[in-house]
Amino acid sequence: MRYRIYRHLRAVAAADASTGPSPKRPEMTWKDHLVMLLHIGAEIEHSLMVQYLYAAYSLGGEQVPPRHRNRVRRWQASILAVAKEEMGHFLTVQNILTLIGAPINLNREDLPWDVPFYPFPFRLEPLSMKSVACYVFAEMPSEKELAAADDENPGQKLPRRYLTFVKKDLPRIKRLVKRRTSTRKPHRVGDLYDEIIKLIEDKERIPDSVFQEHTFAVQASSDDWGRGYQPDPRLVDAGGSLKPPDQPAADNRRANVMINRIATRSQAIAALKALSLQGEAPLLSARKADELSHFDRFLEIYHGFEEIEGKDNGRTKDKAKAKLWRPARRVPTNPTTLNDPAASDGAGFIEATQSREWASLFNLRYRLLLRYLAHTFRLARVTRADTPNLRAMVMHRVFGEMYNLKTIAGILMRSPLRDAAPGAKVGADAACAGPPFEMPYTLNLSTVETDIWIFHRDLLGSSQRICKTLLSHPDAEDRAYLTVLFDLDSQARTWIDQILVGLAPTERPFE
Numbered sequence: 001m002r003y004r005i006y007r008h009l010r011a012v013a014a015a016d017a018s019t020g021p022s023p024k025r026p027e028m029t030w031k032d033h034l035v036m037l038l039h040i041g042a043e044i045e046h047s048l049m050v051q052y053l054y055a056a057y058s059l060g061g062e063q064v065p066p067r068h069r070n071r072v073r074r075w076q077a078s079i080l081a082v083a084k085e086e087m088g089h090f091l092t093v094q095n096i097l098t099l100i101g102a103p104i105n106l107n108r109e110d111l112p113w114d115v116p117f118y119p120f121p122f123r124l125e126p127l128s129m130k131s132v133a134c135y136v137f138a139e140m141p142s143e144k145e146l147a148a149a150d151d152e153n154p155g156q157k158l159p160r161r162y163l164t165f166v167k168k169d170l171p172r173i174k175r176l177v178k179r180r181t182s183t184r185k186p187h188r189v190g191d192l193y194d195e196i197i198k199l200i201e202d203k204e205r206i207p208d209s210v211f212q213e214h215t216f217a218v219q220a221s222s223d224d225w226g227r228g229y230q231p232d233p234r235l236v237d238a239g240g241s242l243k244p245p246d247q248p249a250a251d252n253r254r255a256n257v258m259i260n261r262i263a264t265r266s267q268a269i270a271a272l273k274a275l276s277l278q279g280e281a282p283l284l285s286a287r288k289a290d291e292l293s294h295f296d297r298f299l300e301i302y303h304g305f306e307e308i309e310g311k312d313n314g315r316t317k318d319k320a321k322a323k324l325w326r327p328a329r330r331v332p333t334n335p336t337t338l339n340d341p342a343a344s345d346g347a348g349f350i351e352a353t354q355s356r357e358w359a360s361l362f363n364l365r366y367r368l369l370l371r372y373l374a375h376t377f378r379l380a381r382v383t384r385a386d387t388p389n390l391r392a393m394v395m396h397r398v399f400g401e402m403y404n405l406k407t408i409a410g411i412l413m414r415s416p417l418r419d420a421a422p423g424a425k426v427g428a429d430a431a432c433a434g435p436p437f438e439m440p441y442t443l444n445l446s447t448v449e450t451d452i453w454i455f456h457r458d459l460l461g462s463s464q465r466i467c468k469t470l471l472s473h474p475d476a477e478d479r480a481y482l483t484v485l486f487d488l489d490s491q492a493r494t495w496i497d498q499i500l501v502g503l504a505p506t507e508r509p510f511e
Contacts, residue, residue: 030205035102037196040117042093044189046108047122048138049086050437055135056080057409057435058126058328065325072327075304078297079127084255085294088226089275091259094377095219096271099262100210104377106370106443117192120180124335124437126328129305133176136169136302138189139294141280143170165299173302193276200268213263218380224395226257329413331434337363338438354473355415355433361466362408367440368459369401374445375452390499397492404485409435411478450503457496460489 024033056079059072094104108122119138125131140146146162177186200206258278260271279294292300308324332348337359339349350356372394379391417431445452467486470476 030199030202031100031210034100034196034199034206035097037117037192037199038093038097038102039105041192041196042090042097042105043108044118044192045086045090045093046106048119048189049083049090050108051122051124051131052079052083052086052135053409054124054434054437055127055131055328056083057413058331060327061329063326063329068325068327071304075127075301075327078292078301081255082294082297084257085278088222088257088259089279091220091225092262092271092275095260095262096268098215098219098377099212099268101212101215104374106374108439117187117189117195119189120177120186123180123333124434125333126331126434127301128328129302129309130176130180132298132302132305133173134180134186135298136295137173137177137186139279139298140170140188141190141295142188145280161299169299169302190276190280193272197269197272197276200265200272203265206265208265211263211265211268216261216263218377219261220259220376221261222257222259224259226259330431331413332417332431335359335412335417335434335436336438337436350433350436351418352416352433353419354470354476355412355417357466357470358408358412358415359433359436361463361470362405362412362435363438363440364459364463364466365401365404365408366437368456368463369398369405370440370443371445371456371459372398372401374443375456378445378449378452393495400488405435407481411481450500453496453500453503457493457500460493460496464489 024030028036056076059076059079060069064072094106097104120134123131143166146166180186256278258274260267260274262268262271277293305327308327332350334348335350336348337350337356339351350359375394376391376398379389379394412433412435415433417433446455464486467482467489471479471482471486476482
């Protein structure tokens with residue numbers, strides 16, 4: 001039933017941008033329509049973040065020739081930076097939802113991919129020419145913006161590359177993306193933000209009363225979530241101009257995580273435009289910023305794959321002389337812990353027993369991360385930010401789960417996909433498992449605070465049971481990590497028990 005609600009949106013893609021905001025269902029208010037678009041945006045950001053993480057984790061391995069390994073590491077660092085920045089986009093969208101009094105949305109691809117604004121069907125897959133083409137298309141500016149980049153910045157290196165992209169790269173990229181999306185039309189992410197900005201700018205449809213400035217204090221912020229992921233501070237002279245840096249510029253592959261707290265209409269518009277600029281940025285260049293846009297990063301990698309395949313911007317080279325090599329490990333598309341041939345061809349099923357146990361542990365920590373994150377938005381409404389509080393401690397748990405996911409993903413990327421002889425090593429060309437990022441059946445939290453903490457504690461207990469199972473294998477690797485994780489979960493459960501003692505006498509639903 002929910003999918004039917006979004007069918008009307010397919011007309012949005014064909015709507016003339018000059019006619020104002022897109023059509024909405026007659027039973028919905030314009031605010032309701034805005035909330036729906038923001039929920040779609042949150043799911044797109046979450047989906048892209050996870051797909052980029054999987055692609056980045058897939059890079060490397062023994063099959064990469066030594067002379068190309070530094071290049072592959074640079075690609076990995078660049079994609080990981082994009083994924084971190086997508087996290088900032090994801091949280092900023094939650095802030096705007098909070099600003100207008102709407103529920104946050106931490107789900108992922110709960111909507112059909114083929115409504116307008118979804119770039120392409122969700123696929124966890126190793127990095128390849130086809131997947132990079134999809135990422136370039138999703139993050140690219142409009143062709144009009146690309147053309148304007150050269151008019152406004154004649155002779156600069158990046159604008160010239162944009163013109164080359166439109167003439168030689170874009171036709172092939174469109175063909176590759178079209179094959180991925182079958183009969184449906186793929187969409188740029190920028191289309192959605194353009195639509196949301198256009199609607200928020202319309203004061204008749206979205207009046208000032210929609211914006212609840214008192215929510216500013218409970219929104220996510222860069223101070224909370226983006227520490228260590230912003231550009232280094234720059235000094236200005238007496239006239240207000242930037243001074244040249246004393247040290248060489250930092251590697252532009254570092255992430256710049258932008259998480260804007262918002263109190264007004266104009267701030268919401270500025271935040272959305274900043275997110276679009278970081279993704280598309282047809283005017284960004286090394287002269288104007290210390291970072292590249294997501295589009296620029298993926299386009300650079302796309303050109304790298306052209307070299308690998310013996311092609312140069314559409315001009316075929318002598319493939320016999322091209323030395324083909326594979327930057328990514330042999331990991332499955334859409335790995336899963338469930339053996340369900342009826343749902344798929346089964347190629348992604350993690351058959352190896354220990355690998356599947358690691359994948360289950362990964363899914364559980366992913367679920368914990370999302371639940372902790374949802375809980376921080378609840379606690380923000382009942383906790384003063386300037387005092388020691390549970391929210392800060394739960395945020396610490398979120399960061400801890402990020403490190404757990406990174407560690408377990410690395411283990412899965414070198415673990416066998418299928419059962420092998422005991423003690424056998426995974427060769428350079430053997431199929432490896434990968435982190436499945438399987439979504440839990442629900443992310444909804446109880447209305448009672450005590451029950452939320454009990455659920456956290458229960459999930460930690462499940463993690464400990466999986467750790468015990470893995471440690472029971474005589475040939476289990478990464479025993480030190482499992483032992484430490486088990487002990488940390490014991491400490492966390494004790495901490496939760498202490499919280500529950502304090503909550504029990506005054507148990508009440510959140511207001």
